[in-house]
Amino acid sequence: MATILDAILTEKKVEVEYLQRNRINILGNNNHPQHSFLSILEKAEELAIIAEFKRASPSKGVINSDLDPAKQASSYVQYGANAVSVLTDKCFFKGSFSDLEAVRKAIDAPILCKDFVVDSIQIDIAKASGANIVLLIVAAMKEEKLVELYQYAKAKNLDVLVEVHNEEELEIALRVGAKIIGVNNRNLKTFEVDLAVTEKLGPIVKKAGAYLISESGIQTIEDVKRAVKAGANGILVGETFMRAENLAQTLQEMKLPIQKGAQI
Ligand SMILES: O=C(O)c1ccccc1NCC(=O)[C@H](O)[C@H](O)COP(=O)(O)O
Numbered sequence: 300m301a302t303i304l305d306a307i308l309t310e311k312k313v314e315v316e317y318l319q320r321n322r323i324n325i326l327g328n329n330n331h332p333q334h335s336f337l338s339i340l341e342k343a344e345e346l347a348i349i350a351e352f353k354r355a356s357p358s359k360g361v362i363n364s365d366l367d368p369a370k371q372a373s374s375y376v377q378y379g380a381n382a383v384s385v386l387t388d389k390c391f392f393k394g395s396f397s398d399l400e401a402v403r404k405a406i407d408a409p410i411l412c413k414d415f416v417v418d419s420i421q422i423d424i425a426k427a428s429g430a431n432i433v434l435l436i437v438a439a440m441k442e443e444k445l446v447e448l449y450q451y452a453k454a455k456n457l458d459v460l461v462e463v464h465n466e467e468e469l470e471i472a473l474r475v476g477a478k479i480i481g482v483n484n485r486n487l488k489t490f491e492v493d494l495a496v497t498e499k500l501g502p503i504v505k506k507a508g509a510y511l512i513s514e515s516g517i518q519t520i521e522d523v524k525r526a527v528k529a530g531a532n533g534i535l536v537g538e539t540f541m542r543a544e545n546l547a548q549t550l551q552e553m554k555l556p557i558q559k560g561a562q563i
Pocket residue numbers: 303304351353356357358359483485487514515516517535536537538539
């Protein structure tokens with residue numbers, strides 16, 4: 300049976316064809332500021348927070364359609380986020396590259412382009428829109444493609460967050476040479492969310508000498524503590540921040556010290 304990830308990837312192929320046909324009109328500015336998320340991780344003594352702008356999702360439907368991306372991203376940075384993630388997928392997440400451009404104009408911090416990258420043109424557009432980090436999901440492509448896109452993004456001076464959900468995918472991420480590994484607690488095929496995924500894969504990521512970002516399903520301080528205990532250098536949080544009544548408090552209290560030994 301086709302999964303939501305299959306449906307997203309089918310849609311991405313159509314999107315990529317459109318982007319390739321309209322390449323000249325789309326690729327504009329490549330002079331955006333450089334912000335290295337890797338350098339932030341190298342120096343960090345507390346948990347790095349990637350705060351996500353996420354209007355909607357396949358698993359939750361509409362999360363919050365009232366917020367303005369530039370204002371929300373500015374608040375994230377003001378309250379201590381180290382990077383902002385912007386979902387640029389339109390069809391399933393109600394995002395856009397215009398959101399990313401608006402966030403770029405508003406903040407002076409690294410931006411993650413959160414999309415389902417299957418082709419280098421998406422990396423070009425992410426960079427032209429102002430992204431500093433791109434996401435590559437191991438489950439979304441063959442290993443050879445992952446190697447190609449990873450090297451392409453690095454050559455463009457972008458940081459790469461390589462996302463995994465199980466040991467097999469983690470082995471691939473490590474073979475590719477990923478320095479920043481996102482362990483997604485959400486199974487993109489079933490929507491099941493379980494922080495035990497970070498607890499299982501975290502020690503392997505750390506042993507390999509990579510930085511660990513725990514992604515998805517983080518709602519409470521107890522969740523954050525579990526991620527830290529598993530060796531996380533950072534967390535990626537969307538829904539909890541988009542729904543927060545007191546964003547300042549919700550975000551600031553997640554900035555826990557990282558475990559000794561979590562620095563590489
Ligand atoms: O969020 C979803 O429903 C989803 C479904 C299918 C593929 C990806 C999906 N989410 C992308 C993400 O990884 C999250 O937006 C991100 O990690 C933040 O998660 P959360 O804090 O749970 O909003």
